[in-house]
Amino acid sequence: MSETLALLVFLLPLAYSPGPGNMVFAANGARFGLAATLPASAGYHLATWLVTAGIGLGLVGIVAQAPGAARAMQLVGAAYVLWLAVRIASSGAMAGGPEARPLGAGGGALLLLVNPKAYLIIALMFSQFLPGEGSVAAVLWIATVFTLNNLLAFTAWTVAGECLARLFLSGREGRWLNVGFGLTLGAVAVWMLLA
Template sequence: MTLELIIALFIFLTPLVNSPGPGNSFYMALGASKGFAGTLPSLIGYHVATFIVTLIIGFGVGMAFLSNPIISKALQIFGSVYVAWIGVLFLREALSNDSSGVEESESRSAGFFGGAFLLLTNPKAYYVIAAMCTQFIVPGAEKNSNVLVLTSIFTLYNFVAFGVWSFLGSQLTKIFLDKNSRKWFYLVSSACMFGVAAWILFR
């Protein structure tokens, strides 16, 4: 990729990746619940899946699969159910006097494979990646290297952006130190997750 294309790519990605949305909201709430370090397995899983999916779409594979309305709707449903389940875990943590079991379930759901599953069941991610590839992959002899550079930049940029949102979320826990404040915080986080689930399902 030329320097001009790379600069244009950063301009393209900045509002798309950094503006509040389902992914950012998810990782901000997760950071608030588990701390920044606790979100890293999920972040890594999400972005390993991002790298693989971007490569596949960049090389022109998979869009026929994704254009199937049944598959697209199934992805929406699975993604929505998964995020709603995270919301249930937040709600249980808010209402439970002993949150150790809840935290264990939340840790499993928000781990490496949970992060990968979140990306794989988010139809919006596929179409954003497809639009990006259409705009920034130049056909020709250097297509393979272009795809690799584009995929690497996009994955790293997205990882940093989501990491910042997770860190910001983790700082909120310093404000909500007492038990009652944390209860209300988890209730709000749960509501956010249910909102994200509805957004994925009904957008």
Template sequence: MPDPVAPLALFAIVSTITPGGATTLATASGARFGFRRSVPLMAGIAVGLASLAAAAAIGLAGLLLAVPSLRTAMNLAGSAYLLWLAWRIARSGSPNLQAELAAPTRFWSGMCLLWLNPKGWAMALGAAASFAALASGPLQLAILLGSALGFAAAASMSLWCLAGLMLSRLLRTERQWRCLNALLGLLLAASIIPMWIT
């Protein structure tokens, strides 16, 4: 008999490793600041997704479905935040330049990235609906989903951050850094599009 948690594990891995705003930010942070200095951001993303999944399992997300204006406000706030991050990334040069941009994104910013992102809510709601049968109640489902998605996010953000770190070792000129940062900024800005068309 197959393990009933295997589909949840597969869902968690696939949904967290596919490109999006969080993965782009982890890649940019790895390229600019290295792995160690990017840990707070990655931890914030993982905790943000875990807590979001737990909230969806408990039923807090029902509020978003019941109050459409709250979802619109969340879309606006999330879009503004992601555009601000994209602008910061796109404007930055090589890691040794621009002291005002020399601080990596913090834990709370990574967490907010998930809580303000309707794509994250859609993923958490989908997981809660799809895997509700794996738990005997909302609290057990919250623990199961939070753990699965949190651990998967931590692993996938680490991989994306390491990819950024490897990219940084290939870049030698200021122009190469500007091209990479512009591309990552555009990708992060483009990650907003799905939240407005779903």
């Protein structure tokens, strides 16, 4: 129990700080509301659990053998987040047109798969909280705690985005909110390239 509490304390600033996932979910919450983000959240967090368990079980070593794999993932991830940023910033007012759609389950999963911050956090987490070789049960427990903690963080960011959108109900104010989210997410994409 004390190990789980220590893990949660370790994850608190990492999961709740602005990053690619949190910003995308805040923007989708502002634009479409919490209920509409549930498919993206399900895709993201299923991918989170699978990737975390895979890393904990040693599969990351196979990927690490591929030269340039980490840099390629960093570039693809930054490009995807930048694409999302442009899409959000140029989406217009909150009421939007019929072409506006929330991120789906596949987009949510892709967001995790190309998010270098997630891989770094997972690697740090296992280096600190998986003793020695670690058992399969310990890996799966850590993966589950990590995923549920992220789910809570993303839900909080989504609800915060939805609440913020209520303050910006007019077309012009909603447009500025989307531009703000887009610029913030664009800055995250640049950070991903430089990290």
